Amino acid sequence: MLIEEFKYESDLPRLKIHNVFRYPAKFHPPVAAKLISRFSRPGDAILDPFCGSGTLLVEAVRAGRTAFGGDVDPLAVFVSQAKTRRYDPEQLEIVLKEVLKVGETLSRGSVEHDRLMFHDIDDEGYAAQLAGLWVPAIPHLFHWFRRYVTVDLARLLHTIDKIADGEPGASAFLRLSFAAVIRNASNADPVPVSGLEVTSHMRRRDAAGRTIDVWALFRAKAGKVLESIRELEAARVDSATAEVVARDARLPYDGNAVQAVITSPPYQSAVDYYRRHQLEMFWLGLTGSQAERLALLPSYVGRANTPQSHPDALAEWRSSSSANEWLEEIGRVSERRARDFRAYFSAMTMAFASMDSALVPGGVAVVVVGRSRWSGVTIPTEGLFKELVPSTLRLREHLAYKVSNRTMSYTRHNGADINEEHVLVFERE
Ligand SMILES: C[S@@+](CC[C@H](N)C(=O)[O-])C[C@H]1O[C@@H](n2cnc3c(N)ncnc32)[C@H](O)[C@@H]1O
Structure with missing residues (x-):
């Protein structure tokens, strides 16, 4: 399938609410707005199962969609709820x-x-x-x-x-x-x-x-x-609502059926959300103790230094043949990184199955993903994702765009260099 350029520039003014809380690897708001207008209709329900700071949800209520968001990070849930709720x-x-x-x-x-x-x-x-x-x-x-x-x-x-x-x-x-x-x-x-x-x-x-x-x-x-x-x-459409809950995107979906899933999953080994958000989580009372916080750690997808005992690293590896080849290649360089890779793709396999079950027949799953670069090697994450999705999700479009701003500056610290993003559009049979 040909990769088309994704043109997302829009005439809509940028909402200031997107800048109130610094959140790593956020959706570029015009990208979120364009994906919503292109892949859903007014009145549709949209799910972002990795909603982070709620960029997609904000743009969804602005565009008159019903928005559902989930994240395992309690701070993400709090910020998304606070940004999308109604106020006087x-x-x-x-x-x-x-x-x-x-x-x-x-x-x-x-x-x-x-x-x-x-x-x-x-x-x-x-x-x-x-x-x-x-x-x-x-x-x-x-x-x-x-x-x-x-x-x-x-x-x-x-x-x-x-x-x-x-x-x-x-x-x-x-x-x-x-x-x-x-x-x-x-x-x-x-x-x-x-x-x-x-x-x-x-x-x-x-x-x-x-x-x-x-x-x-x-x-x-x-x-x-x-x-x-x-x-x-x-700016928002009066009737549009957003509901955000603490939910693990790897688990079977138990929420409302939606016409579209639009999401950007965590990048592999790039941002440590768990560590980054600890001060805010404690001050807001989103965690009562270090032990309580620690219990959340295994649910974060995309972590570096996955322990050997992590269920995603141990899960039966039913991945595609190219994922296996990558796993072997990475394993030759570093066992630790191979474990991260395996855990990441196992988790994303589960997340795709969960997205699939959230969709109505004919609904679309739109997934924004970056490539990872490790020690000079580019991992074609989007290509691997295509092979992990359940057979009920058929690839309809593959779009790509350059990441031009420096919001991805974390890449300099861990060698994972992400300068291009891909949009995979799957349709549920
Ligand atoms: C790339 S960020 C999403 C950013 C979001 N699009 C925004 O604009 O703010 C990925 C998010 O996935 C969340 N995440 C990690 N593991 C998860 C899981 N198992 N289930 C749900 N969310 C998870 C992280 O906490 C993080 O907020």
């Missing part, structure tokens, strides 16, 4: 003013910030300032946050929860804004998208003096989130 912007403006008013009395002045830049509060000061506030059980908390920043985040969260008590819309808006400043308030480097590290670059910045003003960060972010919510409220 006037109410949000009122609650935001209330929170910021409290902030005026609790935020620290510039003189204090100048001092704290080089001299954090001590244990005694920390205990006194925290005075009964809740702080999440993040392992090595003070590796990730300064003490005074921890206090300020705890005070801000306490204020948010008090003011938004019993108001789900206000709570979602304020907590989304809160979540979006956590990484910038931490000691971790906000730039790399692949994981979460306190880099030497950040250590140098901190040693040179860095002001971390949690309330100011929140004020700026919440203002932008509110503006983006107003914009989406005006």
Whole structure:
């Protein structure tokens, strides 16, 4: 089948809501919008089983589709829900003013910030300032946050929860804004998208003096989130709804039947979502303990360093002959990578079966996938995917486009270089 160029440019203005939360390997919004208009009709139901930060779901409600999203990552579910739910912007403006008013009395002045830049509060000061506030059980908390920043985040969260008590819309808006400043308030480097590290670059910045003003960060972010919510409220089709749930895309589908699945599965060994999202997950109470969080780890598809005991690495390998050839070739270079490869393609085989069962007869599954490059070798993931799908899914189109922006900068860190994306369109018999 000929690979056609996918032209996705559109005249629709880019919605600001796509930028409120930094999420790795997001859909390029015009791509999501074009796939929706090309492969579904108004009123159709669309499923994104790897919904991440909900780019597809946002564009779906804008285009008058019913959107269903699922992800194993609790932060992804929270962000997608918060971005796609309905709001009353006037109410949000009122609650935001209330929170910021409290902030005026609790935020620290510039003189204090100048001092704290080089001299954090001590244990005694920390205990006194925290005075009964809740702080999440993040392992090595003070590796990730300064003490005074921890206090300020705890005070801000306490204020948010008090003011938004019993108001789900206000709570979602304020907590989304809160979540979006956590990484910038931490000691971790906000730039790399692949994981979460306190880099030497950040250590140098901190040693040179860095002001971390949690309330100011929140004020700026919440203002932008509110503006983006107003914009989406005006742009979306009134009757269109989105429902997002925590769901493992490898498991049999138990939701509503849909006319289209449109999704971009995780890339193999590229982004460590589990590690990257730990701070936000703890602060939002999406995990209560490290043990609870750890229990989620085996469900993430596309991880590097898959343990030998992982069920996807042990699953009966019924893969295509070319997948077997790749497995052998990779195995000659590295057993560990061969295990990652095997686990990834086993998981994706299950995910395709699940997508198939979500579709009505004649429905389409549209899968966006990048090629992986390892040590100079390009793995034609899209070609392998074609061989993994159940026989009920027939390939209808194969499109491709260049990835032009640098949002994929994680590729430089792990040698997986992805500069082109493919769109496989399957039709259910
Ligand atoms: C490439 S990202 C999707 C990004 C999304 N299109 C967006 O615009 O934000 C892949 C997502 O798959 C999720 N994921 C990984 N394993 C999963 C699984 N077993 N079931 C469902 N989602 C999973 C990750 O948490 C991540 O959010």
